[in-house]
Amino acid sequence: MHKKKIAIAIILIFKYHSSLAYSDMEFDNDLLFYSDGKSSKDINLKYFSQDGSGVLPGTYKVDIVINNENITSENIKFIESKEKSGEVYPYITKEMLSSWGIDIYFLGKQQCLDECEKIESIIPDARVKFDHKKMRLDISIPQIYLKQPGIYNTVPDKWNEGINSILLNYDYNTNNQKNNNKYYTSSFIGINSGVNINAWRFRRDFSWSKQSRGKQQFKILNTYLQKDYSVLQGGELTLGQANSDGVIFDSFPLSGLQLASNDSMLAPYMTSYSPIIRGIASSPSVVTVKQNNNVIFRKNVETGPFEFNDIPQAISGSDLKVEIRGSDGKVQTYNQVAASVPMLLRKGRARYSLAIGKYRADDKSMFRESPIIQTTLGWGFGTETLYGGFQLSKDYNAQLLGIAKYLETLGAISFDITQANARILDKYGNFDNKKGQSLRINYSRNFEQTDTNINVTGVKYNSHDFYNFSETQNLSKINPINDTHIKSRISISISQNLNSYGSLTLSGSQDSYWGSSLPSQNFQVGYNLLIGTVFMNLAAGTSKSIYSNKKENNISLMLSVPLKNGNASANYMMANSSGKTQNQIGISGSMFQHNNLSYSLYGSKGNHSNNAFGFNTNYHSSMGDIGGSYSSSKNSRQISANGRGGLLISRYGVAMSTPLSFSGGNALIRTPNAEGIQFNGNSYAKTNRFGLGVITNLMPYSKNTISLDVNSIPDNVEIISADKSVIPTKGAVVLSQYKTSIGNRALISISLNNKAVPFGSIVTLKDDDNIQTGIASENGQVYLAGLPMKGVLNVSWGRTADKRCLAKYSLPESTSPITVVNAICYQ
Incomplete structure (x- = not known):
């Protein structure tokens, strides 16, 4: 027994050093004589003494991991190296590498993976490691050989x-x-x-x-067929019924063909505009760009001028803070305005759309369905973006031209003008030609000193005779032109962060009409404040319709106090609408382990209504939501x-x-x-x-x-x-x-001819490719998971028939996490 322990210790030492020296160390089977006797001659450990091995040659389904990124799972063939016995490598083709995101054109015309068996011989500095326990193939490849997005x-x-x-x-x-x-x-x-x-x-x-x-x-x-594509900076092809792109012209329902850009395909820095960062470094420096005190960009530069146009910033956020920290100890800092409008694009970015079809009306008897061609294009030139487009139909055509500009001190602004010509029915049933222009302006700015964000949109129709394409399609003998027509539209939103004093938001819009002195108005103001754990929301608003000069005034106050268990809160709500006040108290929260069930109970009392009570609930599950x-x-x-x-x-x-x-x-x-x-x-x-x-x-x-x-x-x-x-x-x-x-976990001792099967034998469940592979220890023990109660095990320690056997096993009923049993192997 003492000699056996010494032998095992020596084996472990050699195994440890083999893992350090990789293929330079090999097991000496003679050392196993004390534990396995004459059977030690049959033990084949050459596949387990090499780095990246641990399996016999064959095909296995493994997880592909490239530079620590999970790529896919594929069947990979493992072959024995011609150069060194016992060395097993994955056989990988060029097509596999290309599908995994590796640029095979960098490999050279004379190099061909189909004639090679090692990635290391094709790609310089590449490394491959196979973990047979996790069935995971790790491939490390220099960044230069990866396809760049x-x-x-x-x-x-x-x-x-x-x-x-x-x-x-x-x-x-x-x-x-x-x-x-x-x-x-x-x-x-x-x-x-x-x-x-x-x-x-x-x-x-x-x-x-x-x-x-x-x-x-x-x-x-809607009924349509759609397919995306990556050429032309990415986009979508749509065939059928959908809505036209509404970035430049107003969107309308369309039946036909569309091609349009898809910003979700692009890197964040390309989907919207951010200013170009320029500066001069007095020595080799580190340039750091921050937004809201978060570092969003950092890069080393050499002495002299530099320029960056790929800052991944949130456009509507606060200003950018640029720090240039030189190796000479000098630090330069300055702020750059961060702002954008929908049409503002980065340098070299194109946003386009093409629509060919006809207007799709809900009621064909009342509205026209004129054929139309619409195209738009915007192109970023740096701090400016030019954009435009046209609409062409039988009784309608329009041309739009605009410019968007980034100004370091003022923010982002865009301006465009549209000329439209329409042939429409008047209220007497006669066709009339209408010509008009519209002016539109967008403005966005964040004032970092006060943490104030402002967005403004304004549209001005210079004459009563301007109509967009949707309006002309909605005019017919049954629904003729009327004198009430949009004249101007302006909307504004302001958000103000007050730090520990909460936050304030204001928004409003007003529409004016030709033929009416009554504008349509809507204004809202909201204030949020968190005092300890108590949340307060105060909101007020007023609105007025073109059809009535009477204003509707609303004000509300909400308080929410969390209860001790953390999953519920007590709430108070006061709402006043045109003099009618309602006071409501209640409790809301969630239940169960994953808060699947949400609920609220309330009671209310008003000065112009009866007392009321009620509840609502909603249950979330993996199969959907139900509520009432x-x-x-x-x-x-x-x-x-x-x-x-x-x-x-x-x-x-x-x-x-x-x-x-x-x-x-x-x-x-x-x-x-x-x-x-x-x-x-x-x-x-x-x-x-x-x-x-x-x-x-x-x-x-x-x-x-x-x-x-x-x-x-x-x-x-x-x-x-x-x-x-x-x-x-x-x-x-x-x-x-x-x-x-799926199944039981067991530690099985396998014997052949009253002796333990050779150390390093590969053990798998017969006729089941999904079961984990186990490797027998020096006493023939192997750990396997997912076993059925009964089955047959394949045991192999070589390629010839005399080095394989089958072992039947049967697991007893047990509450133990791991069952220990014996099995006899037969050849």
């Missing part, structure tokens, strides 16, 4: 178009009211449906509604119910979920036969009885990390890796599949 958020080659699937969202609401013995009921169902086939997205939206004493209404809202409300007073009662969710159908089965994202990305989580596994960052979603779960609202064209909540994994489930990364395209359903071993 350029202006894109991620490399287009890595975009995942997702799996073929059918998507369905539903939104249901029903309401029943009784007021002074009069009843009113209404019901609504909204459906968003879609089919994903490769990169194509087919979408159809429709709704059903019914009101008391009214007819049922079923309406098809009830309120009652002396003369009235109201009951409502609602539900919303999604349904996903694919080759892997059916899964219900929260509403699917048609404008973002979705992930179908597959943990075969593992039920109830939850996901980090999404407390409501979990896998169903078939091991399927859905995560919605992923960022399209961006890297999203999906992590399983390891605390929710059942004891009989083994998952090798709980983290995956996905980059979905818009509307895609990407598959995130995890290797799961």
Whole structure:
């Protein structure tokens, strides 16, 4: 026994040093004589003494990780090196590397991976390491050989178009009211449906509604086919019924073809404008750019002038603080204004749209459906952006030209002018030619000294005869032109941070009309303050319609005080509308482990109404949301119910979920036969009885990390890796599949001819590729997870038949996390 322990210690020492020296160290089988006797001659450890080995030659499904980033899972063939016995390397082709985001054109014309077996011999300074326990292949490659995203958020080659699937969202609401013995009921169902086939997205939206004493209404809202593309700085092709791009011209419903830019494909610094940072370094320096005291950019520069035009800043935020810290100890600092308007683009950025089709009217008998061509283009030149476009139809044409400018002291401003010519019906049923101009201005500025943000939009119609395209289509004999026509429009919003004194927001708009001296107005002011744990909101507003000179004044006060348990709060609300005051007190909160159930109870009393009480509740689950409300007073009662969710159908089965994202990305989580596994960052979603779960609202064209909540994994489930990364395209359903071993965990001692199987033998469950591979220890013991109660094990310590055997095992009923059993191997 003493000699056996010495032998084992020596083996461990050699194993440790082999891991340090990699392939320079090998096991000496003679050292195993004291533990395995004559059987030590049969022990084959050459595949376990080399770095990156640990498996026999063959094909295995492994996770591909490049520079610590999870890329994909693929079947990889492992072959034995011709140069050194026992060395096993993954056989990887150029096509594989290209699909993983590696630029194979950097490798040279004479180099061909198809004729080589090691990445290290093709890519200088590359390193490969295989972890057989996690079935993970780590590849380290110099950054220069990786495909660069350029202006894109991620490399287009890595975009995942997702799996073929059918998507369905539903939104249901029903309401029943009784007021002074009069009843009113209404019901609504909204459906968003879609089919994903490769990169194509087919979408159809429709709704059903019914009101008391009214007819049922079923309406098809939009039907279109869509596909994205990465050329021309990224964009989307849309065929069918959709709304036109509304960045420059007013949006309108269209049936036809559209091409338009898609900003979500681009890197954040390209999707909106930020100023160019320029300066002069008196010595080798570090340039740091901060916004709201957060470092958003840092780079080393040499002595002399420098210029940066890729600062990833939030445009509507505060000013930029630039610090130049030289190696000579000199520090220069200055502020640069941060502001933007919708048309302001970075240098070299193009934003475009093209629409060909016809106006889509809700009622063809009342409105025209004229054919139209619309095109727009904006181009960034630095601190200026030029933009424009035209609309051309049978009875309408318009031309727009504008400029946006960034001013370091004043902020961002844009100005454009539109000339329109329309042939429309007047109120006498005659066609009349109308010509007019509109002027539009946008302004944005943040004053960092006071932390004040201002946004202003103003539109001026120079004459009564200016009409946009939608207005001309909505005029007919049944709905003729009238004298009340928009004359000017202005809107303004101001936000003011008061630090410990809260925050203040103001917003307002006013529309004036030709043929009317009554403007339409809407003004709001809000104030928020947190005092300790007590939250207060004070709001006031006034509005006036063009059809009435009477103002509607509103004011409200809300107080919220959290209760001791932290999941509930006591609330007070006072609301006054045109002299009618309502006071309400109540309690709101959430229940259960993941706060799935939210609720509120309240009672109210008013000076012009009866006392009332009510409640509302909503339950969130992995299959959607359901909720309801009830309120009652002396003369009235109201009951409502609602539900919303999604349904996903694919080759892997059916899964219900929260509403699917048609404008973002979705992930179908597959943990075969593992039920109830939850996901980090999404407390409501979990896998169903078939091991399927859905995560919605992923960022399209961006890297999203999906992590399983390891605390929710059942004891009989083994998952090798709980983290995956996905980059979905818009509307895609990407598959995130995890290797799961379902069953028991056991430590099995395997013997052959009354002796332990050779040290280093590979042990797998027969006829099951998903089970983990185990390696026998010096006494023939192996740990395996996900085992059924009975089965047959494949044991191999070489390639020939005399170095393989089969072992039947049977696990007893046990409450222990790990069962210890013996098994006899037969050849």
